[in-house]
Amino acid sequence: NDENNIDKILSSLMPALVQRLGGNDIIEPSEEIRLKSISILSEICRIYSNGNRLALYLNEWIAVLKRTITDPYPEVRKLSCELTSKLAAKCHEKFHLISEHLVKPIIETMKHQHAKVRVEAINALGNVIRYGNNKSVEESVSPLAQRFFDHTSTVRLAVINVVGIWMLELRDRYSYFHMMLPLLLTGYTDEIQEIRETTDSLWWDVGLKYEKENEEDLKDQINFPNIPKKYPPNLTRPNVGCRELVKRNVIRILPAIRNDLTDWVVSGRMKSSELLVILTWQAEDTITQHLEDTLQVCSKALVDDEPIVREKINQALINIGYFVPINIWFNLIRPHFEQTSSLGLLRLLAPLLTGVTCDELMQTENILDQLLTIILKSDYTDNFQVNIEAELHF
Incomplete structure (x- = not known):
């Protein structure tokens, strides 16, 4: 069947790509071939339903992406960030074991001169930490805060969406609320209405979720405001949840x-x-x-x-x-x-x-x-x- 065929393809393809793209120096000189290689991996990740089988090659995926996320060719960077997001979601059961290796290259690419590359890098960082090791929030907060000075509104909006999802979904989110809270609330100060409205919607949901998870402790405040x-x-x-989190x-x-x-x-x-x-x-x-x-x-x-x-x-x-x-x-x-x-x-x-x-x-x-x-x-x-x-x- 198709998945067995993909298994055979991966067993040959991944070592070859690691050799060409995953070393300290990129051996493959052609931008087009590097882009096509990441496109093939992206398509495999899209059509392959078994995340655990994909995860058998997680070391190889990471070795390649760690290099291509900072590739000199912007399109390779952008597609590598998109692939990273897909891979993190697909292999979420194992991804936390190795996710930290991708954080530094992604943070570097968040400063790229092309806004679309910066947006995909921010989204990739969001997914790497969401499905990976939540501890990486600590080293990511400051680089994300710097993106609020970005002149492109889509970049700032990406930061708000990522932080909002983290505050709603991270397993260890309670440990990092004090770091994430200033980032999300900064969205209220943006000149773009869509960013302010997105901030308000996400923050309201964060508060409601906190209320639900702490219903017993907050019942008096909820019932007798x-x-x-x-x-x-x-x-x-x-x-109430928002006010309690700030408190x-x-x-x-x-x-x-x-x-x-x-x-x-x-x-x-x-x-x-x-x-x-x-x-x-x-x-x-x-x-x-x-x-x-x-x-x-x-x-x-x-x-x-x-x-x-x-x-x-x-x-x-x-x-x-x-x-x-x-x-x-x-x-x-x-x-x-x-x-x-x-x-x-x-x-x-x-x-x-x-x-x-x-x-x-x-x-x-x-x-x-x-x-x-x-x-x-x-x-x-x-x-x-x-x-x-x-x-x-x-």
């Missing part, structure tokens, strides 16, 4: 964001400020536990030279003002006002107060008095720098 009295405008509240992982995500907000690279500061907006929305009042350090970094970011960074930090502070009671955030920043007078500190007040209702202000009249004392202190009122005066008129 704690609905906030006020909520930032134009935002939809995430489901559990925010302590491991915030330090990196705070660190990146002081980075000398402008693009890094912009991305981290955008992510902080999303995190303060999703974390709700959980952010309180990490608020003092966050507010200190925000006060520095509010005097950033880049207007977009200042704008995003403002939005994050507005979210905080909605979720964290005024007495909590005020008591955290008051000692800093007593020690120093700076434009960054002053700029914290207006966005934080945006989320405070008139009733709350009336109930905390002593805080209002203290706020007025702070902004009317001579260090500010006697300072005739235009920016200080402008802040005093918020």
Whole structure:
């Protein structure tokens, strides 16, 4: 039958291809023959239903793909990445034993100059880790994060889809949520609507799956939801699972964001400020536990030279003002006002107060008095720098 014939073909073909394509140096000089060789393997993988039989030659498949994924000819790279995705799915029972050998060459090809090659490389990485050793997430997160700076939207969308599938399907996904979460949530900040909508859909599904898998622990939150009295405008509240995932992982995500907000690279500061907006929305009042350090970094970011960074930090502070009671955030920043007078500190007040209702202000009249004392202190009122005066008129 056909499968027996393919067995015979593979027993002869695979050693020959390893010799021609799988060595340290590519022996086969013809781009067309290298491309045709991968095309034949791709067709065999497509029509051969028995993954376990294919896996008998897994070492040979990997030896070839490890080299052809970084082939000088872009079409060979692209087709090799497509074949890698098919092979990972077909041989999933054995693939984890050897998958790590493909991660480095795929990551290298994710930087290729052709966008279509980058997309296939990202998809291949997704499948290699999905069906292979999940531990490879650790070395893949940073290269994937770099792809968010890619000018081609299909590349950024590929990252979102891969990370979303990982968060839904990886066997060991709980161990890596803190690494994957910032990647997926970054999709909310993209300029392309399709990417934002895909992010929202995947994140919602991740939350629902988490709810289902932890139904017993979350049943009170699901059955008796704690609905906030006020909520930032134009935002939809995430489901319980999403909020719980952020709550559990925010302590491991915030330090990196705070660190990146002081980075000398402008693009890094912009991305981290955008992510902080999303995190303060999703974390709700959980952010309180990490608020003092966050507010200190925000006060520095509010005097950033880049207007977009200042704008995003403002939005994050507005979210905080909605979720964290005024007495909590005020008591955290008051000692800093007593020690120093700076434009960054002053700029914290207006966005934080945006989320405070008139009733709350009336109930905390002593805080209002203290706020007025702070902004009317001579260090500010006697300072005739235009920016200080402008802040005093918020």
